[in-house]
Amino acid sequence: MVIGALDVVTTTKITKTLKRKSIRENSKSKRLKKTETCTEKLSSTSESESVQSDAEEPTQIKLRTSSGQSKSDTRLDYTLLSKTCDRFGVSDRAGAAIASVVLHASGSQVIDKNKLRRERKKARENIVSQQTVSQIHA
Incomplete structure (x- = not known):
């Protein structure tokens, strides 16, 4: 055949x-x-060993694996990244690229430029609202 x-x-x-x-x-x-x-490694560190910083604690989310079991994974808070990008005048695209490279090297996740753009917008609105509240009280 x-x-x-x-x-x-x-x-x-x-x-x-x-x-x-x-x-x-x-x-x-x-x-x-x-x-x-x-x-x-993240969960094994005790509070006495951890370093205090001005960033908020990362929140825990459940990640579904291919076997059907759920694993907890850390989700990053983008406010610190957005404030830093604003401080140094880095564009959304460049900031997302830099953060994605760093996170990809550590094996964590990828940041989209739109995520960063939304977070920068929120941070700017929070700063403006805090300034208007302080001006009203003064």
Whole structure:
């Protein structure tokens, strides 16, 4: 029995697709393992070892893994990033790119420029509202 030319092309497409899927699954499992170790390191530090800063504590969210179990992951607060970008005159796009590179290197997550833009807008509105309240009381 001989495979026709059309069957050979289809077979190679299917094998390449399956190969890509297996590579993706392997990389996902590696990322999940890396994320699990990062969250374990974060949760293992005690309050006496932690350094106090002016940033707020990151909030915990539940992340659904491929196995159906939920894992907790830290979500970043973008207000400090937005204030810093405003202070140094960095654009939304550049700030998002810088933060994404740093977070990608640590294996955490990626920041979109629109997320940063919304957070900068909120921070600016908060500053303006605080200034108007202080002017009213004065």
